[in-house]
Amino acid sequence: MSANIYKHKKLIWVFLLPAFLFMLVYLYYPFVQNILNSFQHIKYMGTAGGEWNTPWYVNYTKLLSDVKMRIALKNTVITIAATIIGQVGIALLLSLLVSNIKLGAGFFRTVYFFPIVISATALGLLFNLIFLYDKGMVNQLLQFAGYLDRESNELIDWKSKHAMFTMLTPVIWQYVGFYFVILLTGLSGIPAELYEAATIDGSTKRQMVRYITLPLLRNSIGTCVILAVTGALKVFDLPWTMFVNGMSNTWLTGTYMYSKVYSDVDYASSIAVFIVILGVVLSAAVNRIFRQNDDFEV
Amino acid sequence: MKKKMVLVLAGMMAVSTAFAVPAAADGVTLNVTTTYAGEDSNAQNYKDSVAAWEEETGNKVEDSSATSDEAFKSRIIMDFEAGSEPDVLFFFNGVDANQFVEQGKVVSIDEIREAYPDYAGNMKDDLLGASPVDGVNYSVPVNGYWEGMFVNKQVLEEADVEVPTADMTWDEFLAECEAIKGAGYTPIAASLQEIPHYWFEYAIYNFQSAETHNTVPESVDDEYGQAWVSGLNDIKALYEAGYFPENTLTATDAETFQLFTGDKAAFLIDGSWKIGGIAEAVDDIENFTVVNVPGKGDRKTTDEIGGLSMGYYITRKAWDDEEKRDAAVSFVSFMTSDEVVSKFAGVSATALKEGASPDTSEFNALQIDAIDYTASFTGISPAVQDNLSAAAREPIFADMASIVNGDVDAADAVAAVLEANAE
Numbered sequence: 001m002s003a004n005i006y007k008h009k010k011l012i013w014v015f016l017l018p019a020f021l022f023m024l025v026y027l028y029y030p031f032v033q034n035i036l037n038s039f040q041h042i043k044y045m046g047t048a049g050g051e052w053n054t055p056w057y058v059n060y061t062k063l064l065s066d067v068k069m070r071i072a073l074k075n076t077v078i079t080i081a082a083t084i085i086g087q088v089g090i091a092l093l094l095s096l097l098v099s100n101i102k103l104g105a106g107f108f109r110t111v112y113f114f115p116i117v118i119s120a121t122a123l124g125l126l127f128n129l130i131f132l133y134d135k136g137m138v139n140q141l142l143q144f145a146g147y148l149d150r151e152s153n154e155l156i157d158w159k160s161k162h163a164m165f166t167m168l169t170p171v172i173w174q175y176v177g178f179y180f181v182i183l184l185t186g187l188s189g190i191p192a193e194l195y196e197a198a199t200i201d202g203s204t205k206r207q208m209v210r211y212i213t214l215p216l217l218r219n220s221i222g223t224c225v226i227l228a229v230t231g232a233l234k235v236f237d238l239p240w241t242m243f244v245n246g247m248s249n250t251w252l253t254g255t256y257m258y259s260k261v262y263s264d265v266d267y268a269s270s271i272a273v274f275i276v277i278l279g280v281v282l283s284a285a286v287n288r289i290f291r292q293n294d295d296f297e298v
Numbered sequence: 299m300k301k302k303m304v305l306v307l308a309g310m311m312a313v314s315t316a317f318a319v320p321a322a323a324d325g326v327t328l329n330v331t332t333t334y335a336g337e338d339s340n341a342q343n344y345k346d347s348v349a350a351w352e353e354e355t356g357n358k359v360e361d362s363s364a365t366s367d368e369a370f371k372s373r374i375i376m377d378f379e380a381g382s383e384p385d386v387l388f389f390f391n392g393v394d395a396n397q398f399v400e401q402g403k404v405v406s407i408d409e410i411r412e413a414y415p416d417y418a419g420n421m422k423d424d425l426l427g428a429s430p431v432d433g434v435n436y437s438v439p440v441n442g443y444w445e446g447m448f449v450n451k452q453v454l455e456e457a458d459v460e461v462p463t464a465d466m467t468w469d470e471f472l473a474e475c476e477a478i479k480g481a482g483y484t485p486i487a488a489s490l491q492e493i494p495h496y497w498f499e500y501a502i503y504n505f506q507s508a509e510t511h512n513t514v515p516e517s518v519d520d521e522y523g524q525a526w527v528s529g530l531n532d533i534k535a536l537y538e539a540g541y542f543p544e545n546t547l548t549a550t551d552a553e554t555f556q557l558f559t560g561d562k563a564a565f566l567i568d569g570s571w572k573i574g575g576i577a578e579a580v581d582d583i584e585n586f587t588v589v590n591v592p593g594k595g596d597r598k599t600t601d602e603i604g605g606l607s608m609g610y611y612i613t614r615k616a617w618d619d620e621e622k623r624d625a626a627v628s629f630v631s632f633m634t635s636d637e638v639v640s641k642f643a644g645v646s647a648t649a650l651k652e653g654a655s656p657d658t659s660e661f662n663a664l665q666i667d668a669i670d671y672t673a674s675f676t677g678i679s680p681a682v683q684d685n686l687s688a689a690a691r692e693p694i695f696a697d698m699a700s701i702v703n704g705d706v707d708a709a710d711a712v713a714a715v716l717e718a719n720a721e
Contacts, residue, residue, distance in 0.1 A: 044397050045379055133545040133553065159548035245696050247491055247548055259696070262372045263689035263718070 031276075038270035045265050059270035069271070072251035078164060079171070079235065079252060080282070083228040086172035088221065091179035096209060098180075099187040109184065113177035120174065124241025127170040131158040131242075163248035167239050174238065175231065179224045186220030187213065222290025229286050233279045253278070325357040326625040328616070331374065332388035333608070336365035337555075337575025340441075340642045347641070351632045357625045363388075367493070368695070371688055378403055385616035386626050391427035391437045391609050392684030399431045404611045407435040414627050420636055425649035427606050430685070437609025438634045441654070442647035443570045444604035444678070445496055446588045446671055448664075453564040457481035461587060464674050468504065468594035475541045478564045485541040487554040487563035494533070494698040496567040499603050499681050500591045502529030507596040508677025511603075514685050518713045526715075530694070530701055530708035537702040547699040555579070567591060570604075570646045573664050584663040588671045601677035606649055607684055610634060645669050690719035 039056045040049025053059065063069055098108050115123070130137045139148065139155050148154040158166040190213065198208050214221075236254040243250040245259060253275050260268035334344030341363075348359050362384065364370045371394050377383045378398045389395055398404055407426065410417045418426065418438045426435040449461055457478040462471065475485035488497055503511050505525035515523035536542060543554055543563065557563040559579040566572075577583050593599040610630040616622040632638065636650055643654040644661075645668040658669070683691060693714035700706040 045376060047379065133549060134557075155544070157545045157548055160545065163548075245491075247699070262375070263692050 034269050034272055037266055038273050040266055042265040042269075045262055049266065053266065059267050062267060063270060063274060068246065068251055068256060069253075071249050072246075072253045072256040075164065075249075075251060076233065076253045076278075079168060080229055080232040082168045082172060083175070083232040084225055086168070087175050088179050088224045088228050090172070090176050091183055091224065092217075092221065094176070094180050095183040095187055096213065099184060100205075109181070112180045115174045116177050118174070120237035121241050123170050123174055124238045127166075127238075128242055131166050133157050133159075159243065160248050163243065163250050167243055167250050170242070171235055171238055175228075179228065182224055183217065183220055186217050190216050218290070222286070225290060226283060226286045229282050230279055233275060233282070325355065326621050327358040327360055328386055328622060328625050328629055329360045329362065329384040330386045330388075330629070331361075331377075331384040332363040333366035333370065334388070335363040337578070338365070338571045339574025339644065340571070341574065343642055347633060347638050351629060354632070355625070355628055357629075359629070368688060368691075375688075381615075383613050383615060385613055385619075385622055386629055387611050387613065388440070388608060389437070389611060390607055390684060391429065391439070392607060392680075393430055393687050393690075394684070395429060395436070395611070396431050396687065398613075399429045399436060403614050404436050405614055405617045407438065410612065410617075410627065413623075417627060417631065418634060420651055421634065421649045422651055425606060427609055437611045438630055439606040439609040439649050440634060440639050441643040442604060442606040442649075444602055444646060444672060444675075445499065445567060445569050445591075445681070446602060446668075447591045448558070448566040448568060448572065448576060449587050449589055450558055450561060450564050450566075450585065451587060452561050452585050453478065453483050457483055457564070462589045462592060464590050464600050466590075466592045466599055468592050471592035472539075474564075475536075475539070479540060484543050484557055484563040485565060486536065486543075487558035487566045488542055488546060489549045489551045489554045490533070490537065490542060490546045490698045490702060491548055491550075493551045494695055495681075495683060496569075497533050497536075498529065498694065498698075499683065500567060500593075501532045502526045502682070503601070503603065503679070504532065504594045504597050505529055508601045508679045511597075511679040512682050512685070514682065514719065515712070515716060518709050518716060523712055523716070526712045527708045530711065533698070534702045534704070534708065547702070561585075570644070570668065573644070573668060577662055577664060586664050587667040588664065590671070590674060598676050600674050601679070602675050603681050604647070604675075604678045605680035606647065607680065645672055686715065686719055689721075690715055693718065 037049055038059050039053055041051050041053055042049045094108075094112055098105050098112075101108075118126075133139065133155055134153075136158070138158065142148045142156065143150040143154070148156065156162070194212050194216075195208055198212060203211070234254060235252065236258065239250065239252055240255050240258065243255075246255060251259075253271065257268050257271040257275065260271060330348075332344060334340050338344075344363070348361065352358060364373070371390070374383075374387065374389060375397055378401070383398070383403060395404070407418055421438060423435065425439070427437055427439055428435050447462065451461060454461055454474075458481070459474045459477045462474065478485040488494070490497070502525050505528045506513075506522070510522065513522050515521075515526060517523050518527065537546070543549055543557055546554065554563070555566070555575070556579075558566040559576060573588075576586055580586065590599045590602065593601060610633060612626045612630060616626045636652060636654075639648050639650055640654040640656050643656055645656070645665055648654045658666075661669075683695075693711050694701070697706055697711060701708055701711050
């Protein structure tokens with residue numbers, strides 16, 4: 001049986017067909033339909049498009065002139081930059097530190113990975129309390145430290161004056177552990193002999209990181225950056241929980257699309273198409289920058 | 299080994315199927331959604347009444363009630379679109395229900411009466427709340443609502459100002475707000491980010507009258523359109539004067555409500571359903587009262603917002619289900635009986651032919667004040683926002699922060715609402 005299975009190629013199609021049908025029905029068909037929807041007038045969510053828009057591309061011209069869409073795009077770019085620097089950068093730093101210790105490495109691995117298992121909505125509610133205006137944890141700590149005047153109950157509205165910081169802090173914090181684990185796995189694949197040879201040659205720790213670790217981690221870092229960029233384009237639940245309806249101009253492409261789904265279905269479809277295009281373009285660009293290089297593969 | 303595995307899997311499937319059977323063993327399970335949840339005064343009454351109906355009939359209720367807000371309305375619309383609507387729902391009878399009424403997904407009272415002649419027989423038909431789509435009655439109301447200004451008397455006392463009276467003018471109200479602010483308190487508890495609805499209604503009401511308030515403008519330049527613009531500019535003026543909480547553009551309704559019940563804010567405009575929530579949140583209910591919202595122009599301070607805006611619908615899905623039809627009719631009849639409606643009504647109006655007979659001996663101080671408050675009404679108008687769909691309301695309600703910040707001009711916001719409403 002085990003040998004025959006490779007001779008009967010048709011059998012492969014039998015196994016592939018269910019997955020293909022599933023993808024066809026639940027991914028490709030809705031995707032194509034969504035493109036069509038973006039050119040049609042749809043009165044209510046879930047109802048079929050009745051007629052073509054006049055002109056048929058009106059939603060796309062609206063995208064160009066929509067102030068909120070511009071805000072969403074700008075914030076999404078900021079989010080991408082923040083995730084690359086914040087998530088991948090911090091993860092890299094932590095993984096380098098943890099890879100250099102033996103005692104407690106397992107403990108730190110678990111601690112840094114832990115936020116990923118918490119649902120984004122729960123995290124959003126948690127950080128809502130942390131950044132709460134009156135009696136929130138951060139404001140109380142700042143009053144305690146004397147930065148804010150406790151007598152007059154001076155408070156900072158984190159969701160207004162520092163909205164992007166408040167929104168991105170939990171987003172970054174949640175996924176650091178994910179990239180940390182990927183990079184730690186990459187680090188464990190670097191042969192110890194290279195470091196031994198470098199030590200004999202009199203290299204410092206910093207030189208070893210600069211000339212051995214980072215070049216050999218290039219592919220792992222590239223994978224992390226691609227995941228971070230595509231993840232930033234999709235991020236929705238945590239920002240929506242904390243900043244519902246784009247409060248304080250914190251729209252992201254995902255949250256703005258969702259907000260339009262109930263009031264302007266076909267326009268929301270055009271935003272969805274735009275997100276896909278943006279995702280494909282950015283992924284291709286990142287892929288190009290971090291093109292797989294066998295010379296450095298670990 | 300394989301046989302054992304097959305047996306185990308078959309056994310598991312049988313067990314899971316047994317647990318998946320939705321109906322009660324000796325009755326019908328109805329999926330019901332209402333707004334009797336959260337801080338609604340009747341949340342507990344609703345639970346008690348459902349339990350009583352279940353005990354009387356042997357049927358079960360799968361309840362998915364939630365607080366009435368834009369998210370709730372969107373969820374209901376989505377459920378209808380996805381074909382997962384409840385069997386019975388307590389929902390708005392205005393424009394919010396247009397979509398599923400147009401699609402024939404709820405059953406008219408006339409159609410129900412062909413099979414059940416006594417259905418809603420205890421109600422005045424002209425008060426049921428006909429659909430704006432076709433003027434047909436689809437829902438059976440329970441109790442009406444009013445909106446008023448709740449007052450934290452302790453804050454007023456510490457700010458050395460009087461509780462507003464029925465003849466207070468708008469300017470006098472502004473003077474009180476200034477004094478309260480000067481004393482270090484927040485004059486008005488409101489989340490303009492989440493719940494700007496009440497202030498929108500009263501602010502534009504101030505430029506109209508009880509007779510004209512419930513009119514959607516045809517254009518931003520007509521008298522109604524101008525009233526809306528002026529009302530929004532008044533809200534902007536209140537914001538700029540610092541009478542709302544400092545974080546009103548980012549706070550949730552729960553946060554600002556806590557300011558009010560926590561003796562940090564003086565006034566809260568909200569609905570009659572909030573009485574229960576206030577009573578539950580505070581230690582001394584006598585510290586709170588409800589008064590008329592100060593008016594100006596043609597609107598007297600005693601002209602208020604109120605009406606019967608919601609009712610029980612039976613969905614077409616439940617009606618066409620032989621097993622559920624009887625149970626759905628029984629449930630709505632029970633929940634809209636004279637006895638249950640009287641219990642829910644408290645201090646609000648009903649559509650009962652015989653009128654409600656609430657037990658006032660158990661009323662708290664705020665409920666007793668509410669009786670005086672409703673007795674003072676010289677005019678009442680439904681909330682005009684109920685004539686607008688969620689999509690049409692969006693340019694004002696979802697963008698109130700931009701309006702009061704000055705990022706969006708009030709006239710442009712009204713024009714956007716009217717444009718969306720015309721689609």
